[in-house]
Amino acid sequence: MENDKLQELKVCNGANEDDLKKRRRFYLALIGVGISFIYVFCTTFVTIPESGQRIADTVLGMIITGILGQIYSYYFAGKEKEDNENKQKEEEIQ
Numbered sequence: 001m002e003n004d005k006l007q008e009l010k011v012c013n014g015a016n017e018d019d020l021k022k023r024r025r026f027y028l029a030l031i032g033v034g035i036s037f038i039y040v041f042c043t044t045f046v047t048i049p050e051s052g053q054r055i056a057d058t059v060l061g062m063i064i065t066g067i068l069g070q071i072y073s074y075y076f077a078g079k080e081k082e083d084n085e086n087k088q089k090e091e092e093i094q
């Protein structure tokens with residue numbers, strides 16, 4: 001009986017840690033997307049001096065390919081892998 005309770009506690013604690021990790025990833029992704037959109041908005045609508053135009057274009061390219069690309073690939077391409085892992089964990093618990 002005590003072993004069953006301990007097992008339930010371990011499962012519950014694991015679920016809470018997973019939720020915390022998911023929330024942390026979500027908030028970091030949200031911050032990254034927010035900062036990226038602000039930069040894209042500013043480079044689009046704010047006048048940039050001619051001397052800084054090349055740097056702004058380079059940073060804009062890095063943001064689009066680096067930050068946004070990684071976030072989108074994690075959330076949209078990585079979902080299948082995560083779903084499969086969750087199914088395996090559920091099967092192990094049962």
